Amino acid sequence: MGTNAAPDNPAPSSSAQASARPRLSGELARLRALFQERPVRLREIIAALHQRAWLLLILLCALPFCVPLPVPGVSTPFGLAAALVALALARGREPKLSDKTLDRKLPAGFFGKLIGFTGGLVRWLEKWQRPRLTFVMDSPMLMRLHGAGLLASALVLMLPLPIPFSNTLPAIGVLLVASGLLERDGLCVLAGHATFLASVLYLTLWGRAAVGLVHYIWG
Numbered sequence: 001m002g003t004n005a006a007p008d009n010p011a012p013s014s015s016a017q018a019s020a021r022p023r024l025s026g027e028l029a030r031l032r033a034l035f036q037e038r039p040v041r042l043r044e045i046i047a048a049l050h051q052r053a054w055l056l057l058i059l060l061c062a063l064p065f066c067v068p069l070p071v072p073g074v075s076t077p078f079g080l081a082a083a084l085v086a087l088a089l090a091r092g093r094e095p096k097l098s099d100k101t102l103d104r105k106l107p108a109g110f111f112g113k114l115i116g117f118t119g120g121l122v123r124w125l126e127k128w129q130r131p132r133l134t135f136v137m138d139s140p141m142l143m144r145l146h147g148a149g150l151l152a153s154a155l156v157l158m159l160p161l162p163i164p165f166s167n168t169l170p171a172i173g174v175l176l177v178a179s180g181l182l183e184r185d186g187l188c189v190l191a192g193h194a195t196f197l198a199s200v201l202y203l204t205l206w207g208r209a210a211v212g213l214v215h216y217i218w219g
Contacts, residue, residue, distance in 0.1 A: 024179060025115075025122050027056060032111035040110070042081060043102035054095050058082050058150060058178045060114075065157055065171030067117045077104040079158035082174065086154050089147030092140060125179060133186025143181075146189060150177055153196045156203075163206050169199030 022030070027049065034040075034048055045060070046053045061082035081101055088095035115122075136142055153170040161167075176192030179185075 023126050024056075024059060024182075025119070025126060028111060028115050028122065032115060035106075036109060036112055038108050039105040040108075041103050041105050042077070042097070045106075046102070052182060054085050054089070055178045055182050058085055058154075058174060059182075061154070062157070062171045062174035062178065063114060063118045063122075065167040066121060066175060067168075077101065079154060083151060083154035083158065086147050086150035090144050090151050091147075092144050121175075125175070129179065129183045129185045129188055131184040133190070134184050136186035136189055137181060137184065146177060146181060146193075149193050149196060150174055153177075153199075156196075156199065161203070163203065166199075166203060166206075169202060170196055173199060 031045065031048060035044070042057075046057060049056045061078040064078060081097060081104075084097055084101065085095040137146070153174045156170040157167055157174070159166065173192045173194075173196035176188050176195060178192075180188030180190075180192060
């Protein structure tokens with residue numbers, strides 16, 4: 001009596017596919033190897049990141065805000081690029097950046113500094129993430145909602161607010177949402193949105209305190 005032979009090449013599971021993809025730390029190391037010795041334009045970074053370019057670009061835009069990274073001139077182009085990419089994702093369209101944005105240059109050695117200041121955070125995140133609650137990413141409408149959340153966070157990143165952690169909290173939200181989408185970690189995505197909502201509450205409380213102080217002084 002014959003038996004059914006197992007297929008020679010079984011389809012990999014979603015967790016196996018996720019583990020086969022380069023992790024964020026690996027992508028950062030590769031970018032450092034490619035661009036460490038010279039200034040680099042955003043269009044070169046996008047070309048180097050291939051099919052995962054847009055979410056990885058949003059991650060790169062958020063990382064400098066997560067820690068006090070001493071690289072001047074980064075906040076405006078990175079915040080703008082993150083906002084434009086997130087807007088396209090929220091509209092369900094392929095992101096398109098202007099030539100002016102794509103030609104903005106990052107200084108030589110940028111990725112070395114980025115890894116030096118954010119390496120511990122990235123490694124901790126990679127240890128914690130795994131594919132779970134994937135249903136929160138399984139429809140185009142949900143993906144557009146995630147894009148809208150990323151857009152709101154990116155817009156807050158661009159605000160020049162003289163408030164401690166005013167950029168850090170929304171940046172961590174962006175980091176969690178974008179990396180969660182890349183790694184199929186729905187819990188991480190939800191945690192990122194919760195972090196952004198917490199940052200809005202934090203900024204609102206600061207604003208109310210500032211208004212109250214002005215009224216007290218000028219009362």
